[in-house]
Amino acid sequence: MTPATPIELPDLGSLYRRAALEAARSKLSANGTLKALPKAPVVAAHPGITEDQAEQYRTLFAGEAFDGVYRSSLPSTLIHIAGFPVQMALMSQDDFPLPLLGMVHLSNEVHHHKPIAVGTPLQMLARAQNLAPHRRGTQTELVIEVYPGDAAVDTAGADQLLYSSISTYLGMGTYLFSEDEAASPQREEFVPPQKTGLWTLGADAGRQYAAVSGDYNPIHLTGLTAKLLGQKQAIVHGMYSAARMLEGREPETAGHRWSITFEAPIALPGKVAFAAEHIDEKTQRFVGWNPRKRRRHFTGELVLP
Numbered sequence: 001m002t003p004a005t006p007i008e009l010p011d012l013g014s015l016y017r018r019a020a021l022e023a024a025r026s027k028l029s030a031n032g033t034l035k036a037l038p039k040a041p042v043v044a045a046h047p048g049i050t051e052d053q054a055e056q057y058r059t060l061f062a063g064e065a066f067d068g069v070y071r072s073s074l075p076s077t078l079i080h081i082a083g084f085p086v087q088m089a090l091m092s093q094d095d096f097p098l099p100l101l102g103m104v105h106l107s108n109e110v111h112h113h114k115p116i117a118v119g120t121p122l123q124m125l126a127r128a129q130n131l132a133p134h135r136r137g138t139q140t141e142l143v144i145e146v147y148p149g150d151a152a153v154d155t156a157g158a159d160q161l162l163y164s165s166i167s168t169y170l171g172m173g174t175y176l177f178s179e180d181e182a183a184s185p186q187r188e189e190f191v192p193p194q195k196t197g198l199w200t201l202g203a204d205a206g207r208q209y210a211a212v213s214g215d216y217n218p219i220h221l222t223g224l225t226a227k228l229l230g231q232k233q234a235i236v237h238g239m240y241s242a243a244r245m246l247e248g249r250e251p252e253t254a255g256h257r258w259s260i261t262f263e264a265p266i267a268l269p270g271k272v273a274f275a276a277e278h279i280d281e282k283t284q285r286f287v288g289w290n291p292r293k294r295r296r297h298f299t300g301e302l303v304l305p
Helices: 012-021 051-061 076-091 205-213 223-228 238-246
Strands: 042-046 104-112 122-134 137-148 163-172 197-201 256-262 270-278 283-290 295-303
Touching: 012 076, 042 076, 051 076, 051 205, 051 238, 076 104, 076 122, 076 137, 076 163, 076 205, 076 238, 104 238, 205 238, 238 256, 238 270, 238 283, 238 295
Parallel strands: none
Antiparallel strands: 042 122, 104 163, 104 256, 122 137, 137 163, 197 270, 256 295, 270 283, 283 295
16 A cells, blocks of 8 residues: 555645635546546544543433443544544545535445544544446545554554544546446335334534534535535535434444445434334344435444454
């Protein structure tokens, strides 16, 4: 692997402002094809998630206190939040082939290898892989790897890896090949399972998550800013759904895996019917859907070690 390029831990607000300024800039190479993905990963030192940040997260999702008694290790979605600015920095580079604004989050696969406590210094590495055609544009995978703060990430072994994830994103309307080469999948009829919960999300749900995560993507904030990016109204962050899906279900000792695939966006305000099903002693599966339209928002799975 190409050695990682060290960067300062970026500010998400400045990255979004830069993306807005460069939105009209072409990502095509001189011959009219998409540029290749950046070869070099980027890595940034992170001072550790603070008690304040952990408490804000706990309050948002009504979880247990990070007091060493009820809960000591951090949830994996909070680790994703910490690494997201480094991922965004990679996607903001001039040589990244897809426009940052308007990117659609398709799925996440996470392996939370080892527990991470509040205040633990970390190294956050992000790299891009697997540029591929999609029926609505071009997709790519963004990998985050999290290591201890004193690790040399270019030579670190698997025994030092604390957390890893693959986030798949879609660049809408930017085609790697012709539209004919990306076949449309056959849609299966969705039959809602037995509901085990109902989420009621206010118009400010996107802003509440943004206040905790720092992710002030305009499509999540207000109806007006969402319409500027082609949405009919504001939609909630995908990782909000993941965090709520996993709350109270992840093991303290880590070692678990989970995944989530997003389908129809969750419009704000709105209600989400939710079902959690135990497949066996180690596996749970989840579904979220619109109870009025019977349209699926996401599916997920948690596998315990």
